Amino acid sequence: xxxxxxxxxxxxxxxxxxxxxxxxxxxxxxxxxxxxxxxxxxxxxxxxxxxxxxxxxxxxxxxxxxxxxxxxxxxxxxxxxxxxxxxxxxxxxxxxxxxxxxxxxxxxxxxxxxxxxxxxxxxxxxxxxxxxxxxxxxxxxxxxxxxxxxxxxxxxxxxxxxxxxxxxxxxxxxxxxxxxxxxxxxxxxxxxxxxxxxxxxxxxxxxxxxxxxxxxxxxxxxxxxxxxxxxxxxxxxxxxxxxxxxxxxxxx
Amino acid sequence: xxxxxxxxxxxxxxxxxxxxxxxxxxxxxxxxxxxxxxxxxxxxxxxxxxxxxxxxxxxxxxxxxxxxxxxxxxxxxxxxxxxxxxxxxxxxxxxxxxxxxxxxxxxxxxxxxxxxxxxxxxxxxxxxxxxxxxxxxxxxxxxxxxxxxxxxxxxxxxxxxxxxxxxxxxxxxxxxxxxxxxxxxxxxxxxxxxxxxxxxxxxxxxxxxxxxxxxxxxxxxxxxxxxxxxxxxxxxxxxxxxxxxxxxxxxxxxxxxxxxxxxxxxxxxxxxxxxxxxxxxxxxxxxxxxxxxxxxxxxxxxxxxxxxxxxxxxxxxxxxxxxxxxxxxxxxxxxxxxxxxxxxxxxxxxxxxxxxxxxxxxxxxxxxxxxxxxxxxxxxxxxxxx
Ligand SMILES: Cc1cc2nc3c(=O)[nH]c(=O)nc-3n(C[C@H](O)[C@H](O)[C@H](O)COP(=O)(O)OP(=O)(O)OC[C@H]3O[C@@H](n4cnc5c(N)ncnc54)[C@H](O)[C@@H]3O)c2cc1C
Numbered sequence: 001x002x003x004x005x006x007x008x009x010x011x012x013x014x015x016x017x018x019x020x021x022x023x024x025x026x027x028x029x030x031x032x033x034x035x036x037x038x039x040x041x042x043x044x045x046x047x048x049x050x051x052x053x054x055x056x057x058x059x060x061x062x063x064x065x066x067x068x069x070x071x072x073x074x075x076x077x078x079x080x081x082x083x084x085x086x087x088x089x090x091x092x093x094x095x096x097x098x099x100x101x102x103x104x105x106x107x108x109x110x111x112x113x114x115x116x117x118x119x120x121x122x123x124x125x126x127x128x129x130x131x132x133x134x135x136x137x138x139x140x141x142x143x144x145x146x147x148x149x150x151x152x153x154x155x156x157x158x159x160x161x162x163x164x165x166x167x168x169x170x171x172x173x174x175x176x177x178x179x180x181x182x183x184x185x186x187x188x189x190x191x192x193x194x195x196x197x198x199x200x201x202x203x204x205x206x207x208x209x210x211x212x213x214x215x216x217x218x219x220x221x222x223x224x225x226x227x228x229x230x231x232x233x234x235x236x237x238x239x240x241x242x243x244x245x246x247x248x249x250x251x252x
Numbered sequence: 253x254x255x256x257x258x259x260x261x262x263x264x265x266x267x268x269x270x271x272x273x274x275x276x277x278x279x280x281x282x283x284x285x286x287x288x289x290x291x292x293x294x295x296x297x298x299x300x301x302x303x304x305x306x307x308x309x310x311x312x313x314x315x316x317x318x319x320x321x322x323x324x325x326x327x328x329x330x331x332x333x334x335x336x337x338x339x340x341x342x343x344x345x346x347x348x349x350x351x352x353x354x355x356x357x358x359x360x361x362x363x364x365x366x367x368x369x370x371x372x373x374x375x376x377x378x379x380x381x382x383x384x385x386x387x388x389x390x391x392x393x394x395x396x397x398x399x400x401x402x403x404x405x406x407x408x409x410x411x412x413x414x415x416x417x418x419x420x421x422x423x424x425x426x427x428x429x430x431x432x433x434x435x436x437x438x439x440x441x442x443x444x445x446x447x448x449x450x451x452x453x454x455x456x457x458x459x460x461x462x463x464x465x466x467x468x469x470x471x472x473x474x475x476x477x478x479x480x481x482x483x484x485x486x487x488x489x490x491x492x493x494x495x496x497x498x499x500x501x502x503x504x505x506x507x508x509x510x511x512x513x514x515x516x517x518x519x520x521x522x523x524x525x526x527x528x529x530x531x532x533x534x535x536x537x538x539x540x541x542x543x544x545x546x547x548x549x550x551x552x553x554x555x556x557x558x559x560x561x562x563x564x565x566x567x568x569x570x571x572x573x574x575x576x577x578x579x580x581x582x583x584x585x586x587x588x589x590x591x592x593x594x595x596x597x598x599x600x601x602x603x604x605x606x607x608x609x610x611x612x613x614x615x616x617x618x619x620x621x622x623x624x625x626x627x628x629x630x631x632x633x634x635x636x637x638x
Contacts, residue, residue: 034266073259074266189271192305192318195263 001115003046003055005080006105007039007062009071010125023223026125028092035071038120040078042180044187045150046118047079054152055116057081061108063088063101069203076198077190083201084108088208088215095126100208100215102134107211109139114175116157121146121179132179142172145179261327264320268306268331271343275300276335283338283461284606294413297342298368307344308366311351315358316366322496326558329500330551333507337610338461341410345500346372349418349438349493352481361416361440373414375405375467376490383623386434390469391422397476399423401439401447401469407617411450411465417441419467420486436486440478447472458613460606496561498571501618502554502578505611509547509578509585512607516540516589523594536592543585550578569631576624579614586611 011017012032020027035043049055060075062068063086072083086104088096109117122129136143144150148167149160152174161168162181172178190198208215236242246252257265275297283289301307310325311317320328325345332340346365350372353362364370381387390403401421408417417440424435441448453464481489520531520540530536557574560567586608590597597604615621 070259070262074263077263077267189267189304190263191303192264192267192309194305195260195267196318198263199260 001055002057002059002112003049003116003118004059004061004105004109004112004114005039005042005046005075005118006101006131007043007060007068007071007075008036008120008123008125009033009062009064009068010036010123013037013124019224019226023225025093025095025221025224033067033070035074036120036123036125038122038124038180038182040120040187041182041184042118042120043075043078043080044185045180046116047188048185049116049152050079050081059084059112059114061086061105063096063104063208065089065092065094067092069205072203073198074190076201076203077195078188079194081201083203084206085203086206086208086211088213094217096215097217097219098128098130098134099218100213101131102138103213104208104211104215105131105135106138107213109135116152116175117177119177119179121181129179132177136177139175139177142174142176143178144170144172144176146181147178148181148183150178150180150184257327261324264324265327265331267304268328269334271300271304271306272331272335272340276339279339280336280603283336284600287455287460289338289342289461293339294342297339298344301343302368307368308346310345310348311366315351315362322499322558322561323555326499326503326555329503330507330554333504334511336461337459337504341413341462344368344371347374347418347493348496349374349480349489352438352489352493353440357440357477357480364415370415371410371413373408373410373417373465374494375408375417375419377407378404379406383620385420386436388420388422388434388436390419392437392439392474395473399439399474399476399478401441401472401474403469405467406453406464408450408453408465408467409462409617411467412452412463414450414465415443417443417450417467418480420490423484423486435484436490437483438480438486438489439474440480441472441474445472445474456613458610495568496571498575498618498624499554499557499561501614502550502557502571502574505578505582505614506547506551506554508607508610509543509550509582512582512586512589512604513543513547515602515604516543516585516592519593530592539588539592543588546581547585550574550581554578569628572619572624572627572631575618576621576628579611580621582611582614 010033011026011028012034015031018027043060046055046058050058058080060072060080060083062072066087069085072085076083088100117135119132132145133143144157144159144161146162147159148162151158155174156171157174157176158169158171159178161170162183236245243252279293305318309318309320309328313319332343350362350365361370365372376385378388378390380389390405392399392401405419419439419441420436421439422434423437425432426435443450447470449468450465453466456464517540520536521529523530554574557567557571560570590604590608593602593604596602599605
């Protein structure tokens with residue numbers, strides 16, 4: 001079975017983001033970029049499936065700008081077998097929308113015929129949480145989102161999902177799209193031998209047009225603002241005072 | 253001329269930095285408080301580094317290392333510089349000088365060191381011989397085909413964890429027109445050798461938990477098989493292999509300065525006095541500007557020294573400049589960062605006071621700043637006969 005893992009190049013989670021002066025988005029010039037942390041978990045899971053003999057090949061895919069090649073190399077250094085880079089923009093500030101990504105992924109799936117697609121549940125830049133779901137709809141495949149456990153057994157997969165009320169376990173038919181949550185695993189560091197090997201692994205470069213997809217944005221960003229700074233708290237002297245204040249604030 | 257890192261180099265930097273952030277930072281306070289690295293923690297760190305293929309990455313592939321270039325290795329050292337030295341010690345980088353091992357010394361010392369089975373320490377300095385290494389008193393005399401060693405070494409880093417020591421000892425004296433000159437030989441000495449004792453040394457203000465040891469030799473008998481390199485060839489092995497260790501001090505200083513700088517930058521942006529962020533005061537913001545300028549300068553100086561080694565170019569003066577500048581830069585950056593934090597900078601709620609204390613030794617070990625200046629100026633004047 002082949003496993004496809006889409007990985008997105010996003011602003012590093014340690015970076016303090018700054019809104020661009022014109023409000024068109026977040027400033028990405030000279031900012032450290034990394035693999036979306038949820039995608040790292042997906043790559044890790046795919047490699048573990050391969051190590052457990054349940055997958056034969058792990059293919060990392062990134063849709064975005066040319067620089068996403070670095071993100072793919074990281075996936076290769078972690079242990080993915082090969083990579084496909086689909087260039088869909090030459091401007092680092094253009095976010096490729098979930099539907100576009102899903103359509104391109106469908107094109108790749110039609111060619112590669114994987115048994116499983118493992119996505120991050122969302123990208124930490126725009127928090128869309130949509131690509132996996134859209135892909136499953138386009139493919140007509142089953143989907144299991146927010147996976148915190150994944151067990152593949154022949155034609156089906158048992159997935160534990162982190163839902164608001166707690167944990168839900170579902171069984172889905174393969175092939176399937178699984179989106180992974182934080183607690184599924186702890187991604188490994190790229191080992192030094194794998195870093196050195198990554199360069200020699202195949203990385204195919206494609207464009208959105210190769211899959212007949214128009215990557216131009218359909219959404220327009222009207223404005224981007226910093227979250228409001230948290231107001232300072234107050235100290236209360238007693239529980240009674242606390243309740244009183246909460247009532248005043250309309251919180252209870 | 254090309255100033256960017258390759259994809260591999262970027263990945264090496266990212267991996268080592270995440271390792272330090274995730275596996276080292278969480279234990280730093282504990283080590284700082286107790287002055288100890290718990291044995292299990294050290295061993296666990298070591299195993300992780302072995303699994304990652306980074307252990308002894310400074311050694312060539314033929315002996316089981318990763319064969320990193322000087323530049324790649326300098327990047328590793330730079331990222332490690334962010335973390336506590338007591339802990340990054342277990343991100344093992346054995347002394348390159350072990351490449352001088354010959355015959356069965358390879359099986360007994362070199363290969364186990366590269367595999368992480370044995371740890372090493374290097375001993376030159378003595379109470380009466382620091383910068384003046386050749387002034388050493390510790391000496392070896394011939395006795396029935398063996399060597400008998402007497403004397404002491406001090407300030408020996410890594411002595412706590414070392415399974416064996418590379419010890420430089422005087423094995424004779426030549427009369428030269430400039431006066432008597434000691435002949436030096438390097439020996440491999442196992443912990444536990446009769447007549448050899450390694451004990452904890454002084455309490456140091458820098459790098460708590462990274463202890464320095466005193467070595468005492470009392471009629472310690474060693475066979476010829478323990479000689480590393482040639483008899484009387486100690487300076488030759490030293491010059492061939494220890495030449496580049498000054499670069500690791502420079503790289504450490506750059507990494508540590510960058511970590512420290514982030515505290516300065518963020519604190520200046522957040523701390524308010526007189527109704528505004530202190531970064532709005534030019535007295536503070538210009539210090540930030542100076543700091544980053546010096547850090548970048550030291551970074552490039554250090555990396556270019558490593559690059560010169562990789563190109564086989566003369567690098568002695570350049571490496572001395574990098575060591576001198578980077579360590580003095582670190583002193584200024586840690587001091588300024590502390591100043592920007594005001595009184596809080598002195599308190600151990602922040603790691604700043606520790607960075608400030610740690611920085612002090614960098615200008616002393618592996619050749620003091622004065623010795624680096626001596627090397628640099630001699631390199632310039634010698635050709636002029638001055
Ligand atoms: C914590 C720690 C760990 C160490 N680890 C090791 C180790 O693992 N192995 C090892 O072998 N050594 C080690 N050292 C020793 C270190 O390399 C020496 O401390 C260093 O070489 C300086 O020697 P010294 O301390 O005896 O100072 P000295 O040489 O006595 O110098 C005193 C002062 O005189 C100045 N000076 C000396 N000569 C000159 C000159 N020609 N021109 C101008 N100024 C001069 C020096 O710069 C210094 O300011 C360690 C030291 C410390 C502090």
